[in-house]
Amino acid sequence: MYLRKNIATSEAGFIFNPATGDSFSANPIAAEILHLLKQGNTVAQIKESLLATYEVEPLRLDRDWDDFFNQLKEANLLES
Amino acid sequence: MNTPDKLLTIAVTGLNAIDSPGPGIAVIRGLREGLNRPVRIIGLSYEILEPGIYMHEVVDKTYQIPYPAAGTTALLNRLQYIHGQENLQLIIPNFDAELPQFIRLAPTLKAMGIASFLPTAAQFAARDKINLFQFGQQHQLLVPRDKSIHSVAELQSCEESFGYPLVVKGKFYDAVVTYTLEQAQKAFYKISAKWGLPIIVQEFITGTEINIAVLGDGNGKMISAIPMRKLYITDKGKAWSGITLQDDTLIQLARDFIAATQWKGGCELEIMRTEKNELYIMEINPRFPAWIYLTAAAGQNQPAALARMALGEDQPVYDDYEAGKIFVRYAWDHITDINEFHQISGKGEL
Known part of the structure; x- marks a missing residue:
């Protein structure tokens, strides 16, 4: 799962797709995930980092992760 | 010079x-x-x-x-x-x-x-709404099917050919999306009273509307193309705010259009991008659009480039611009x- 290469993100959680003109707002944790993805981290690495930083059960994280990525997919922000 | x-x-x-x-x-x-x-x-x-x-x-x-x-x-x-x-x-x-x-x-x-x-008289006529479908076929460009009609009775055959919704358009301006024969008839009378005949009836293409401001040198070379998506429109469908896009397929379409037509001067391509990523040319306006200053703001000043070419001065091809530039129109x-x-x-x- 990779973000499309040309997707622009900001630290404040703003996401811009220059191919479509669509823009979105991400909450702080979503923004952190996007930042880590853009840096080239793998899904496993990011999940590990989130588990270490936040008080969250692995199962809950997986569920929220899937939900978040479905939203990214629907928004046409992931490489197909 | x-x-x-x-x-x-x-x-x-x-x-x-x-x-x-x-x-x-x-x-x-x-x-x-x-x-x-x-x-x-x-x-x-x-x-x-x-x-x-x-x-x-x-x-x-x-x-x-x-x-x-x-x-x-x-x-x-x-x-x-x-x-x-x-x-x-x-x-x-x-x-x-x-x-x-x-x-x-x-x-x-x-x-x-x-x-x-300016474009030649032949170029100007070829992109006219009345000739647009034929123009698309001639240059292998995707254009919605349409029919020019002179009487309200002909709407029936458009309904059979295209199905609803149908877009009823005036020969110069105005377009109404209609979902029933009654709506199409009403639009026919309203638009023909204002702009005369014929009325163009076009098949409806669903998708995202994108506009491209394009400048051609008259010899098949594209000098500039800036795609824009409207972010806010007025009740007349005019852009009140818009954003520049970065998409190579849009630029290539503009390049193909200029190469095929040898277009001279500025123009605006009205595009519909379908869910399957097909790019339909809905209309070709034969002059700069009202949002043309956005091209300058994005790094390709098309009015100045046109002026230089008209005066016989050197005008290199633009190859870069900024995506995400937004215009917000205001009243004063x-x-x-x-x-x-x-x-x-x-x-x-x-």
Whole structure:
């Protein structure tokens, strides 16, 4: 799962797709995930980092992760 | 050829910066910022309340010109007078309805020392709404199927061919999306009363609307293309805000269009991108759009580039621009004086 290469993100959680003109707002944790993805981290690495930083059960994280990525997919922000 | 430090006098039409604006003010803004030399702008107006007439920081002087219905001779006579007063070097017309006359007059104007940079009469006619489908087929470009009709009874056959919804369009302006025969009939009468016949009935294409401002050199080379998606539209469907896009397929489509048509001058491609990523050309406007200043803001100043080419100067092909540049149009109550109003309405000059 990779973000499309040309997707622009900001630290404040703003996401811009220059191919479509669509823009979105991400909450702080979503923004952190996007930042880590853009840096080239793998899904496993990011999940590990989130588990270490936040008080969250692995199962809950997986569920929220899937939900978040479905939203990214629907928004046409992931490489197909 | 003009030297860069010499005053350049350019006449521009389309000063109607209203809710459905003409491109003139945006074109002038691009010229003033992009030509790097002193510029004197002569406005050419049709109506006495076109806001640009009174915007003296934008337009140095305005002359009224006759409506296209008055004929080419009347326009030429008026331009000869204006040229005698102002020594014009370039004219940039910005209305669809006036373009045929300016195209016809281009050689005469050139002989007078006034440059222009316009499509040929054949190019202008080929992209007309009435010929658009044939144009698409000829150049292997995707265009929605359509029919030109002269009577309301013909709507039935359009319904059978395309199904609903149907887009009912005027030959110059206006388009209504209709979902039933009754709605289509109503649109037919309303639009034909305003713009005459024929009415164009087009199949409806679902998708995201994108506009591309394009500049061609007349020899098949694309000088610039800036795609824009409307973020906010008025009740007339005009962009009140828009954002530049970065998408190579859109740029390639514009390049294909210019290569196929050898288009000379500015134009606007109205595109519909379907869910399958097909790019349909819905309409081709034969002049700069009202949002043309966004091209300058994004890094490709199309009005200035057109002026340079018209004057025989070097104009390299633009290859980069900024995606994510946004324009937000605004309304402004410009204050003027009754004397100015009298002068333009009485003398035809201000």
